[in-house]
Amino acid sequence: MQELEMWSLDELCDHAFDIFEELAADNLSAEDYQFYQQHYEARGYVDLVVPGADWLDTVNQELEPELHFEAQIGVTGENGSADLVLARILLSREKHETLCHALWRGQ
Structure with missing residues (x-):
């Protein structure tokens, strides 16, 4: 039996973020995408x-x-406000499995 080639958890976060970056402009509202663009460097996150x-x-x-x-990607809240989850992306750790589904804020 062939051993599965697996993403590490850090690699999986990077993979999810790459998917998010590629698709966000087409799947988020203009306001949410602009907010993300303004704050991602200081407050952007991905959680598994x-x-x-x-x-x-x-x-x-x-x-x-x-x-x-599930990779949750968003912007952390400020001054005690809640985090803003912009996308939830379902992925497999198995590198050759094509499973990838995304649920976007507002859809």
């Missing part, structure tokens, strides 16, 4: 979390918590 049950309706397959991650 275990995918929630809501992804099952989108992907129509079982997700393995050690293999599949």
Whole structure:
């Protein structure tokens, strides 16, 4: 059996961010995209979390918590305000799996 080639968690964050950067202008409102552009250097973030049950309706397959991650990308809040999640991107750690779904703020 062939061993799977896996992204490290840091590589997966970078991969998610690359996807976000490529698609954000076409999928965010003009206001959200402009806000992101103004603040990403100082306050932009990507967090990896275990995918929630809501992804099952989108992907129509079982997700393995050690293999599949949701990358939440956004801008951290200021002065105690909540973080602004701009996109949730579902990815696999397996480098050759094409699973990639994105849910964008406002859609």
